[in-house]
Amino acid sequence: MRKQGILVLMILIMLLTTGCWSRTEINDIAVVTAMAMDKGNDGEIRLALQLALPRLLGPTAIGGGGTELEAKATWVVAEKGKNLMDALEKIQSKLPRRLFFSHNRVLVIGEKLARKGVAPLLDAVSRGRQSRLDSYILFTKGEAMRIINFTPKFERVGAEIIREEEKQGVMVNKTVGEFLNILLDEGIQPLASRIEVLPSIVPNTNSSQDKKQHRNLGTVGVAVFRKDKLVGWLNHQEGRGLLWLRNELKTSLITINIPKEKGSGHISIRVLKSATKRKPTLQNGKIHMKVQIRSSGEMIENTSKLDLNDPKIISYIQHELENELKESVQLTLNKVQKQFKSDIIGFGNSVFREYPAYWKDTLKARWDQEFPNVKVSIIPYVNIHQTGLNTKPFIWSEQEFIQ
16 A cells, blocks of 8 residues: 555646646747848948748738738848858847747858858857758859848748758758858868849849739859858859869750751750769879769750751760750859859869878879869760650641641
C-alpha cells in the first residue's frame, strides 16, 4: 500500500509540474520573413524587415478588396543605425512584439552597401541564435528595401516568391551559409543572384497604358565579388554561361539560326542533362584549364526547312549548337577574367585539388594576378536524342510538298 501511495504521489507531482514552461506564443512575436540592407545617405546602415501578419495568412485570411496592407499580408518596418545591431535595436523599440528570425527566408543587400563589403553584415547575421544560414542571399542594383516591399501576385508573402524563384535554379542561387563558405574556401570568389522588379509585359508602345502594367520580381543576373566586395554584374545570358562553367546548370534552351542558303529559320533544343568537367594542367609553371561540357536534350521547335530524317542534318545541327554553346560560355569567361578579374568559376579551387603543394607554395598568394591570364580550352559536346513526333518541318512550299 505504501508503494502504491508513493506512486500516486509521484504521478500527481508530474501532472502538476508538466507544461510548456518555455513556450513562445504567436501573439507574443513578430515573425520576420525577409531582411533588406541598404547604405543610408549619411553613411549609416538602413535595415528593413518584412514581418508576417498571421491574421491575414491561411485560408480564412482577410483579403480580396481590402487595403494594400491586407492584400500583402506583410508589413515592412525599417530603421537606420551605426551598424546592423544598432538598427535592429531601434526597430525592436518600436514594436510591441519580440522579433523572431527563425522563419526568415531571404536576405537582400543593395549595391551601394555591397560595394563597401558584406563580411561584417554576414558576421552579425550568422551569430544570432535564430540565424537561418539556409536563407537565400541576393543583391540588387537599386535599394534592397523596395524588393521586400514589393506586393506579390502569386503569394501573400513576398519572400515566398523570391524563395521559389531561387529554388528553380534560374541563376546561381546561394544561401547565406554557402556564401560564407565560399568566402573561406580556397581558389574561388563569392557570387549570388541579382534580383530586380521587372515588367510582366513587354511594351510595344510608349503609351500610358503600357507604363501602368503589372510588375513582378525576377532574378536577372549574377552579382560578382572579389573577396567580400561587389565588383560588378553579369546579365542573364552571361549568368547562364556561368552555370555551364560551374557545372550548376539544371536546364537550358539553346537556339541557333539556320543560314539562308540552308533554308533559314531557327532550331531550339531543351537541354535535359548537362555535365561540366574542369581539368587543370601545369605546363612550364603555367596553368592551362580544359573545360569539357557534355549536354543532351530534345528538339522543341524547328522553323527551318531541314529534314531531320537525314543523319548528316542532325550532325550539322549538333555542330552548330556546340558552336553556340562555346560562344556563350566564352562570352562569360572573357568578362569574368578580363573585366572583373574575379575567379567566381572556381578554377583556383580545381588547381588546389589537383596540385595542392604547388598551389600552397606558389599560386595561392598570387592567384588574383594569375587568374586573368589562365589559358582555357572549351570543349563542348551536344547530343540531340529526341526530335519530336514529326521529323519533317511544317514549312514547305507547295511544290516541295507535292514532290
